[in-house]
Amino acid sequence: MIVCLCHGVSDRQINKLLVSGEASTVAAVQAQTRCGTDCGTCIAQLREIVDAAELRRWKYQPPVPRVLRPA
Numbered sequence: 001m002i003v004c005l006c007h008g009v010s011d012r013q014i015n016k017l018l019v020s021g022e023a024s025t026v027a028a029v030q031a032q033t034r035c036g037t038d039c040g041t042c043i044a045q046l047r048e049i050v051d052a053a054e055l056r057r058w059k060y061q062p063p064v065p066r067v068l069r070p071a
């Protein structure tokens with residue numbers, strides 16, 4: 001699905017950047033794709049995609065082993 005009509009940026013392109021680690025913030029995605037840098041209509045959707053990726057990253061972090069936890 002196209003997120004940014006001004007620059008032809010799709011949700012797949014954005015998620016690819018987020019999953020690969022090439023970008024982790026709205027600003028980083030904008031720097032690489034120009035998504036949201038023209039009319040700004042797509043900014044809210046871009047933020048939702050970045051926030052969802054951040055939540056997935058937190059949700060799937062491996063637990064810290066007991067021996068490494070502070071006493």
Ligand code: FES
Nearest residue numbers: 004005006038039
């Ligand atoms: S739709 Fe993304 S900047 Fe216009």
